[in-house]
Amino acid sequence: MNSLPAPRERLVIIPTFNEIENIEAIVRKVMSLEPVFDLLVVDDGSPDGTGAKVKALQTEFPDRLHLLERRGKLGL
Incomplete structure (x- = not known):
C-alpha cells in the first residue's frame, strides 16, 4: 500500500536570504491562492x-510547505 500523498501539479519556489520580516506574509499569501500550490522555500x-x-x-x-536550507549564499 502506498501511503505517500498524491503529487500536486504546481510548485512555487521562493529563494530567500535574510527575509525574516517578509517570509510569513509571503508564505500565507501563496498558501491562500487557488488552485492549491506546494511551496518550496530555498534559504x-x-x-x-x-x-x-x-x-x-x-x-x-x-x-x-517545504524548506531547503543551504549552507551559504549560493544564489540560483
Whole structure:
C-alpha cells in the first residue's frame, strides 16, 4: 500500500536570504491562492532566522510547505 500523498501539479519556489520580516506574509499569501500550490522555500543560509521561521510555519502547512536550507549564499 502506498501511503505517500498524491503529487500536486504546481510548485512555487521562493529563494530567500535574510527575509525574516517578509517570509510569513509571503508564505500565507501563496498558501491562500487557488488552485492549491506546494511551496518550496530555498534559504541560502540566512543568519536572520528565515529558515527557523519557515520551519515554524511548516506546522500549519505540513504537506504543502517545504524548506531547503543551504549552507551559504549560493544564489540560483
